[in-house]
Amino acid sequence: MIEKLNKVFEKLPPEHRDTIREAFIILIEEVINAVVKDNERIWQAIEQNAKAIEEMRKTMKEGFERQAQENEKIWQAIDRLTNSIEEMRKTMNERFERQEKENQRIWQAIDKLTQAIDKLDKKMDRKITALGARWGLMAEGTFRAGIKEIIEDLGYAVENVKFFDSEGYVFLKPSQIEIDIIIKDSKRIAIEIKSSISEGDVSTFERKVKLYEKKFNLKIDKKIILTPFANDKAIDIAKSFDIEIVEELKE
Known part of the structure; x- marks a missing residue:
């Protein structure tokens, strides 16, 4: 370069x-x-x-x-x-x-x-x-006495009937029978007062009524069971016997 x-x-x-x-x-x-x-x-x-x-x-x-x-x-x-x-x-x-x-x-x-x-x-x-x-x-006796007093105040006559069942029709052996009868205007009402009712009690009450009618030749116009407690079977049997079950008292 x-x-x-x-x-x-x-x-x-x-x-x-x-x-x-x-x-x-x-x-x-x-x-x-x-x-x-x-x-x-x-x-x-x-x-x-x-x-x-x-x-x-x-x-x-x-x-x-x-x-x-x-x-x-x-x-x-x-x-x-x-x-x-x-x-x-x-x-x-x-x-x-x-x-x-x-x-x-x-x-x-x-x-x-x-x-x-x-x-x-x-x-x-x-x-x-x-x-x-x-x-x-005890309560049934006391209650029965109270009911009797109330019914009598209303003009009804209450009769506690006692008689002997020599043939054992009611209890299947000879026994003393007791039944309450309310009388009003020649009508007779059979009443049973118990703290509780079973089907056996209903049948027993029915036999009491029949024996009463037979023994005294008197017709029962109405049948009433007064109780605070009744089982279903007892109610059904009562209906078949034309028995009225009253579980509550009304004025």
């Missing part, structure tokens, strides 16, 4: 050759200096970018290290939480087992208490039944 430049310079006039060569050299130096400066700026930029990249690398490394440490803390927290959950599960299972055993003891106690109550209930039923039977005998 220098040889080509020298050939070019030789073609120039001698008086201008040195001046042009010097000017050209100056131009080349300026270009070289400009290139050098530009290269310096490039290297400076490269160095700056290298520093920036290094800083970024350090920052990223530090960030990854911090993240790794944070992840370690997170996993440790997860492990603690897992252990806590496992301990809680064990504790709950133990409590459930204890509660289940306690429930079994409670149900056993309830069963025993229920059995005791059943026994007491049966015992009370027997005592109440016995007491009711004794009370019924």
Whole structure:
């Protein structure tokens, strides 16, 4: 390239050759200096970018290290939480087992208490039944006297008839028979007052009425049983005998 430049310079006039060569050299130096400066700026930029990249690398490394440490803390927290959950599960299972055993003891106690109550209930039923039977005998007499007084105040005549059943028609053996008769305007109403009525009581009352009619040759116009309690079978039998059961007194 220098040889080509020298050939070019030789073609120039001698008086201008040195001046042009010097000017050209100056131009080349300026270009070289400009290139050098530009290269310096490039290297400076490269160095700056290298520093920036290094800083970024350090920052990223530090960030990854911090993240790794944070992840370690997170996993440790997860492990603690897992252990806590496992301990809680064990504790709950133990409590459930204890509660289940306690429930079994409670149900056993309830069963025993229920059995005791059943026994007491049966015992009370027997005592109440016995007491009711004794009370019924007294109450029927007292109630009969009260009803008799009320009926007589209304203008009715109440007659307590007693007679002996020598053939055992009523109770299947010779017995003293007692029956209440209400008389009003020549009409006779047979009435039986009892604390409770069974189907057997209804049949017995019907036989009393028939024996009364036969023995005294008197017709009973109406048959009434006055009781606070009558079972369904007793009511059905009473209907078949045309007996009226009154379970509630009305004014």
